[in-house]
Amino acid sequence: MDFLISASTDAGTRKATNQDSLFVSRLLTCRGKMVFAVLCDGMGGMEKGELASATLVKAFCTWAKERLQTLQEREIADADIRAQWEDIIFRQNEKIIAYGVQNGILLGTTVTAMLLTEKRYYILNVGDSRAYEITDALAQLTQDQTVVAREVALGNLTSEEAEKDSRRNVLLQCVGIKEDVCPEMYFGDTKPDAVYMLCSDGFRHEISPQEFVAYYEPACMTGEDVLRAQSEHLIALNKQRNEKDNISVITVKVCC
Amino acid sequence: MRWSYETLGANTYLVYELDPSETIDGTTLGMLTNNRIGGLAPVLFTQSDDLRYLKYNVTAKVAASQVFGGIVNRNRLLGVFASIVSALNTAEEYMIDASSLIIDLNSVFIDISTNAAELICLPVVSAGNPDLDLRAFFKGILVNTQFDKSENGDYVMKLISQLNASGHFSPSEFGKFVAELSNEKKRAPIPEARKPVPVPPAPPPSAYQAPPPHPSTDQAPPPPVQPVAAKAPVPAPQAKAAPQPVASPHSAAPGADEKEISLFYLLQHYNAENKALYDVQKRRKKEQGGQRAAKQQSKEPKAKKAKKSKQPPDGAFAVPGREISPVNVPGTPPQTFDAQPAVAPQFVAPAPQYAPPQSAAPPRPEAAAYIPPAPQTGFGDTVMFDNETQSDATVMLGYENAQKENRARPHLIRQSNNERIAIDKPIFRIGRDRSFVDYCISENNAIGRSHANIITDGNRYCVLDTNSKNHTYVNGAMITGSTEVEITHGTKLRLANEEFEFRLY
Numbered sequence: 001m002d003f004l005i006s007a008s009t010d011a012g013t014r015k016a017t018n019q020d021s022l023f024v025s026r027l028l029t030c031r032g033k034m035v036f037a038v039l040c041d042g043m044g045g046m047e048k049g050e051l052a053s054a055t056l057v058k059a060f061c062t063w064a065k066e067r068l069q070t071l072q073e074r075e076i077a078d079a080d081i082r083a084q085w086e087d088i089i090f091r092q093n094e095k096i097i098a099y100g101v102q103n104g105i106l107l108g109t110t111v112t113a114m115l116l117t118e119k120r121y122y123i124l125n126v127g128d129s130r131a132y133e134i135t136d137a138l139a140q141l142t143q144d145q146t147v148v149a150r151e152v153a154l155g156n157l158t159s160e161e162a163e164k165d166s167r168r169n170v171l172l173q174c175v176g177i178k179e180d181v182c183p184e185m186y187f188g189d190t191k192p193d194a195v196y197m198l199c200s201d202g203f204r205h206e207i208s209p210q211e212f213v214a215y216y217e218p219a220c221m222t223g224e225d226v227l228r229a230q231s232e233h234l235i236a237l238n239k240q241r242n243e244k245d246n247i248s249v250i251t252v253k254v255c256c
Numbered sequence: 257m258r259w260s261y262e263t264l265g266a267n268t269y270l271v272y273e274l275d276p277s278e279t280i281d282g283t284t285l286g287m288l289t290n291n292r293i294g295g296l297a298p299v300l301f302t303q304s305d306d307l308r309y310l311k312y313n314v315t316a317k318v319a320a321s322q323v324f325g326g327i328v329n330r331n332r333l334l335g336v337f338a339s340i341v342s343a344l345n346t347a348e349e350y351m352i353d354a355s356s357l358i359i360d361l362n363s364v365f366i367d368i369s370t371n372a373a374e375l376i377c378l379p380v381v382s383a384g385n386p387d388l389d390l391r392a393f394f395k396g397i398l399v400n401t402q403f404d405k406s407e408n409g410d411y412v413m414k415l416i417s418q419l420n421a422s423g424h425f426s427p428s429e430f431g432k433f434v435a436e437l438s439n440e441k442k443r444a445p446i447p448e449a450r451k452p453v454p455v456p457p458a459p460p461p462s463a464y465q466a467p468p469p470h471p472s473t474d475q476a477p478p479p480p481v482q483p484v485a486a487k488a489p490v491p492a493p494q495a496k497a498a499p500q501p502v503a504s505p506h507s508a509a510p511g512a513d514e515k516e517i518s519l520f521y522l523l524q525h526y527n528a529e530n531k532a533l534y535d536v537q538k539r540r541k542k543e544q545g546g547q548r549a550a551k552q553q554s555k556e557p558k559a560k561k562a563k564k565s566k567q568p569p570d571g572a573f574a575v576p577g578r579e580i581s582p583v584n585v586p587g588t589p590p591q592t593f594d595a596q597p598a599v600a601p602q603f604v605a606p607a608p609q610y611a612p613p614q615s616a617a618p619p620r621p622e623a624a625a626y627i628p629p630a631p632q633t634g635f636g637d638t639v640m641f642d643n644e645t646q647s648d649a650t651v652m653l654g655y656e657n658a659q660k661e662n663r664a665r666p667h668l669i670r671q672s673n674n675e676r677i678a679i680d681k682p683i684f685r686i687g688r689d690r691s692f693v694d695y696c697i698s699e700n701n702a703i704g705r706s707h708a709n710i711i712t713d714g715n716r717y718c719v720l721d722t723n724s725k726n727h728t729y730v731n732g733a734m735i736t737g738s739t740e741v742e743i744t745h746g747t748k749l750r751l752a753n754e755e756f757e758f759r760l761y
Contacts, residue, residue: 041650043649043650043651043652094745094746097761098744098745098746098760098761100663101663101664101665101745101760101761102664102715102716102744102745102760103715104663104664104715106655108652110650127650128650147653169649169650169651170650170651170652170653170656171650171651171652171653172653174652177652177655178652179761201650244649245649245650
């Protein structure tokens with residue numbers, strides 16, 4: 001089994017700065033090959049959203065470098081990942097809040113982090129960035145922590161209504177604003193010959209599920225350059241369709 | 257300036273590094289190191305290779321800049337001023353040139369429980385301020401300090417006027433003025449306490465048993481000049497008796513036949529009798545200016561035994577071979593104690609000291625401030641955005657308006673009892689002396705009377721140890737006295753053995 005990876009980001013047409021931060025890396029360990037990816041969508045506008053997202057990405061990178069190796073000594077347990085990643089979230093949350101309080105500004109970030117091994121995937125999510133699994137259909141692996149997502153879950157809104165709702169951009173959870181942050185974890189089995197995608201909300205507003213499947217058709221993703229080209233096409237498409245936010249995506253192809 | 261602070265063991269020193277070009281004034285240095293001069297900070301001279309240092313022991317003393325940086329009440333101001341003047345006088349007695357004294361807010365150190373000030377004397381030839389402008393120094397304090405609003409502030413204006421009076425500034429004149437001011441309040445209630453009640457020349461031994469509020473009636477008189485003097489069974493108000501002259505019967509009041517004992521005469525003709533006379537006279541002189549000092553002392557609960565200091569009484573030299581003991585004149589008729597009216601009115605009740613601990617205000621109602629409001633149904637409120645964000649930008653529920661409000665709520669969490677202590681002043685004081693500090697830790701004796709301050713500067717915070725004996729630790733590391741160390745959210749502070757965490761929200 002092998003993994004192909006690619007990451008692309010763009011500030012978009014309207015924003016002066018790109019407040020998304022992303023990281024993806026292949027790892028070779030005693031338990032085999034794996035990929036670690038994390039994507040953070042900063043918010044706070046002029047008030048240093050990029051500082052929040054970069055801080056969190058850096059913390060996860062440090063984790064990957066230092067602690068992932070020791071986890072390999074035995075089978076990676078879901079609980080271990082959960083404990084360690086939640087710890088990162090809580091610590092960084094406190095750090096970012098303290099920074100914001102001390103400097104009188106409001107800054108925060110979403111996060112979607114994924115560890116993909118040959119057997120299993122482990123995903124952490126806070127906010128409205130998403131992880132998808134693409135086979136012959138688009139499967140959304142994470143639930144948004146937004147007001148409208150909750151309304152849909154409660155049955156008060158349909159998904160179509162949710163897309164158009166004026167509150168569609170209001171988050172329930174975020175790292176760096178409130179003291180109590182609740183990250184959610186998702187686990188599953190790695191599908192061979194699938195493409196896994198992490199993206200910020202700016203990447204997916206204007207693209208339909210069918211288009212995602214078409215662009216990232218796993219059978220056609222034969223190399224990293226192909227993955228990258230497809231991502232860049234989609235980014236251009238977003239801009240063409242007047243997406244105003246920062247646009248970011250990470251893709252991982254599982255090759256058997 | 258080559259000044260720095262150093263903390264070694266229990267002591268904190270203000271250190272001056274001498275420049276190679278500076279010459280030590282040997283006489284003055286000798287005077288300083290050989291005598292414990294009240295009002296001047298004790299100094300050590302050390303040299304290693306070519307580096308020479310003068311180290312002033314300022315343990316448990318707070319720099320004037322810290323004391324006057326907060327709200328000051330009348331007693332403290334008058335006490336400190338009087339003490340500075342007295343230090344100047346003492347320096348003169350020891351033939352120390354006033355120009356070698358450094359008198360500014362960072363080099364005057366104050367014991368906050370007694371308001372006794374200690375000055376730094378720099379025994380360097382042609383160093384120091386050529387024109388030590390005391391007038392400007394005192395005026396600077398009066399003009400720049402915040403005074404206790406609950407008191408009558410007349411005294412400040414009077415002091416300023418006195419300082420503005422033309423003519424050469426005389427410290428002793430000023431000292432007298434300060435003394436008068438502090439006596440003003442007390443003149444009404446207890447006029448007679450100022451003077452010793454004249455005692456008949458040769459009272460019979462039984463006489464001193466008569467007055468009821470009376471120190472113990474054994475032979476040994478109280479130690480000569482101890483402000484908090486007490487013998488074991490002394491009932492609370494008796495400190496008044498201590499400063500009173502331990503008179504030998506012949507000279508309770510200045511009489512024509514009493515010889516004037518000066519310091520030099522005493523040196524040359526040292527015997528117990530002369531010493532007694534000298535003490536009496538000195539006390540009498542002090543009396544006239546020093547009633548206010550006595551009042552300060554009465555605030556301390558007298559029930560505790562006074563710690564007998566090994567230091568010789570002010571003004572006397574330690575004579576080798578002679579024990580510093582209270583004057584015991586064998587053979588003379590038993591000493592009389594001047595009958596005192598009950599000193600209750602002067603005695604400031606210690607009740608405030610036993611009041612419930614000064615804890616933080618009741619739990620803040622805004623603890624719930626950051627719980628966002630329930631999500632709105634419908635389209636909710638109109639929200640304001642800055643130019644950068646547009647209506648599609650991601651926002652956090654409850655924080656849609658990019659509030660620029662100050663979310664900082666700096667506070668300490670005391671680990672032993674989880675108490676939340678809000679830091680609500682730019683210089684927030686912590687210690688054991690209730691009258692001086694903003695948060696009082698009364699039940700832990702390891703904490704100094706003034707232990708540490710938390711200083712807020714804009715959005716930055718730091719901690720300053722006020723030369724405490726048991727030190728302050730930031731994240732486990734001890735910090736030097738009188739040196740600001742920055743702290744941030746989550747910093748662990750330890751004052752002696754009391755742990756705290758500093759938090760911003």
